[in-house]
Amino acid sequence: MSAPARNGAPVLSLRGVDTFYGRIPALRDLSLDVYEGEIVALIGANGAGKTTTLRTVSGLVRAARGEITLHGASLVGVAPDAIVRKGVVHSPEGRRIFPRLTVFENLHLGGYARKDADLAADFEHVLTLFPRLRERLKQKGGTLSGGEQQMLAIGRALMGRPKVLLLDEPSLGLSPIFVDTIFSVIADINKRGVPILLIEQNARKALHLATRAYVIETGSIVKSGSAADLLADDDVRKAYLGKD
Numbered sequence: 001m002s003a004p005a006r007n008g009a010p011v012l013s014l015r016g017v018d019t020f021y022g023r024i025p026a027l028r029d030l031s032l033d034v035y036e037g038e039i040v041a042l043i044g045a046n047g048a049g050k051t052t053t054l055r056t057v058s059g060l061v062r063a064a065r066g067e068i069t070l071h072g073a074s075l076v077g078v079a080p081d082a083i084v085r086k087g088v089v090h091s092p093e094g095r096r097i098f099p100r101l102t103v104f105e106n107l108h109l110g111g112y113a114r115k116d117a118d119l120a121a122d123f124e125h126v127l128t129l130f131p132r133l134r135e136r137l138k139q140k141g142g143t144l145s146g147g148e149q150q151m152l153a154i155g156r157a158l159m160g161r162p163k164v165l166l167l168d169e170p171s172l173g174l175s176p177i178f179v180d181t182i183f184s185v186i187a188d189i190n191k192r193g194v195p196i197l198l199i200e201q202n203a204r205k206a207l208h209l210a211t212r213a214y215v216i217e218t219g220s221i222v223k224s225g226s227a228a229d230l231l232a233d234d235d236v237r238k239a240y241l242g243k244d
């Protein structure tokens with residue numbers, strides 16, 4: 001099966017990116033694209049460089065070499081807050097919500113960079129996606145369960161009106177019922193027009209959700225293709241999908 005049709009130029013593109021922590025290479029010659037309409041999964045073992053890829057896109061760590069573009073405009077050397085304002089919104093590994101702030105305050109921090117008139121509508125949209133958050137608006141973030149905190153982290157990211165959404169391990173540590181909720185919301189967000197770069201330890205679920213996928217090993221992309229092709233790939237099955 002060939003990769004699904006893609007429209008026009010990529011929304012987000014990485015070309016030949018190297019990233020180092022000190023002198024230690026973390027990403028080597030990494031290239032990937034996210035097109036309009038896609039959910040692109042990045043799968044790989046612990047320490048392969050998945051989080052570093054997202055942190056490099058967000059400007060939290062610097063690309064030592066290569067090009068990163070959003071709709072063709074370079075993000076290299078742009079400050080992280082400016083990258084968020086351009087619409088590259090990152091929901092980080094470990095959720096990182098503000099535990100002492102209320103759910104309401106956490107969500108509105110996600111929209112801090114915006115001056116447009118649609119904030120209220122987006123806030124309402126997030127509460128429609130996550131009714132549990134509506135019930136808990138006055139509660140402190142730190143008192144939420146892990147699954148609710150993940151909802152809050154994704155909701156906060158949506159308040160930034162992403163042109164592309166970067167999700168780092170959204171299902172990590174969640175009970176199965178929350179995992180299903182999070183995955184169905186990710187599909188819904190994508191259907192409403194937000195392309196997504198998704199990192200997941202749960203490679204099988206990620207590949208079932210994604211349009212295309214890349215496999216990263218020790219900082220380099222070793223395989224890419226349609227999610228369906230990778231689900232059927234012997235090496236991917238052995239390394240990342242375990243037993244059926």
Ligand SMILES: Nc1ncnc2c1ncn2[C@@H]1O[C@H](COP(=O)(O)OP(=O)(O)OP(=O)(O)O)[C@@H](O)[C@H]1O
Nearest residue numbers: 021024026044045046047048049050051052053093
């Ligand atoms: N702040 C840091 N300083 C030094 N080395 C780091 C730092 N963060 C990550 N690394 C190293 O960079 C490599 C890639 O790490 P990264 O966190 O990107 O992997 P990952 O694929 O997200 O792993 P995981 O599945 O465990 O989240 C690893 O070897 C890691 O030890």
Ligand SMILES: [Mg+2]
Nearest residue numbers: 050051052093
């Ligand atoms: Mg990681």
